[in-house]
Amino acid sequence: GDTNDDGHEVEAAQPQETDRLQQVLDAGELAVCTTGDYPPFTELDEDTDELTGIDVDMAQHLADTMGVDIEWVNTSWDSLMEDFLASCDVAVGGISMNPDRAEQVFFTEPILEDGKTPIARCENAANYQSINDINQPDVTSIFPEGGTNQEFAEANYPDGELVTHANLAIFDELAAGNADVMTTDRAEVLYIANEYDALCATLPDETFDYSLMGYMLPQDDATFKHYVDQWLTIALNDGTYEDIAEPWVGNVELSMDN
Template sequence: MIRRHVTVLTGTALAGLLVSGCGGAGSHDSESAEGGAEGAETGGDSRLDAVLEEGVLDVCTTGDYPPFTEYDEEADEYEGIDIDMVRGLAEEMGVEIEWVRTSWDDLMDDYLADCDIAVGGISINADRAQQVFFSRPLMADGKTPITRCENVDDYRTIDQINDPEVTSIMPSGGTNQIFAEEHYPEGNLVTHDNLTIFDELAEGNADVMTTDRSEVLWVANEYEELCAVNPDEPFDYFEKAYMLPRGDTVFAHYVDQWLTMSLHDGTYHEATSEWFGDDVEIEVP
């Protein structure tokens, strides 16, 4: 299969997106979680302290969103860009990972109940930022259509897709569904399992999918039948990052420092090149 050149752009630094209030407790002691939310700037306990003390980092991920997170049922293990990254974080901390399998519908609830960090191609948006901190972004992105290659000219604009005769396919519960419902109210919107959604598109059982540019470029490499429509002119702009406990500036600062080093020392390039190819170009902030 011919590999296309892929350019991945990292976003401008968001060092510790600050939102007031207490964070939801994960599987660690609730007093530690509350200390991270309320006392991080005054020397109180942080989730970082609890993770280091217990030796376990609880990680939420969906496992259904390559190239960022994918669960291999046969091997019984996760793989992907963000999986490799969070494994590196755990190694740096000297702790083990406890994986928490979640879905896009349940991501926030599962994170607040059970996890220290959530990874796997997660987009920053205002609704999520009301409940969690985000790490500094790792990638700039935007919603972009993908369709069968012979149909590219039919779905270049929102107006073309927002049509009752056009079937847009999407997984439920994530930003793809939110975008489609907002921008294609007249379109025929259907949901499908994220693990086989591109098979449906390739087989012609749906007309188009609007998803993240990064995913579109990866899928276009994997499926000869599918082509990115406007990969250099996405419909909007957002950034991908990791979810962290709201209010815990100590933990957020630690993760951000580690990510800054990883973006500049080759760690992130190594994680992305396996999926996008060795010619990937990363513009770091």
């Protein structure tokens, strides 16, 4: 196809606007993509096949508000965009907004202010205070494949040792000493540091960059985006989000803006 000045592909014509909101209401079903590997936002129990998490409960609240059921679509960070575009009305679960993704999806209003910060075994926390501390040949950084953590590590730690691992067990690897440090969303770092005695946020109040979390929506129906944003704005301000998050995080404030 055509390319713009940055060499990015540009669509020749915008796809026809659909009435996604009406379709979801008529079908009585909302298709929601989630990875199930990122507590406290989305976690799939492989034994019971049950999904839990803040964003899982939020999606259920949206569906209840619409009076529809959820069809959950399991995805991975690597295939999130492809699965979302092919099969979902919404994607949830600790998803960072970024310009690459925004080329193909709308994001809702922001839910959390966030950024990347390190987590390491507590006895080593003083060694990982800066990007330069981590960008060293003898420092092993660990992250899952396909998300923004991989992007961050590859861009900032070219001299470091980089290893990938499936996400749900990644902090066990870190605690066991099979990697030195993980640079991930501050919200996750605070949550995990609370869960694992051996792991500590090395810079609990600082981040190396800035990002926002939101839910992904298709670009094909502006009315649907308005609807979901209106629901979300109310849920963020009337105590719904806090009530849903509280059992997961207690008093830990996940967002930078608090």
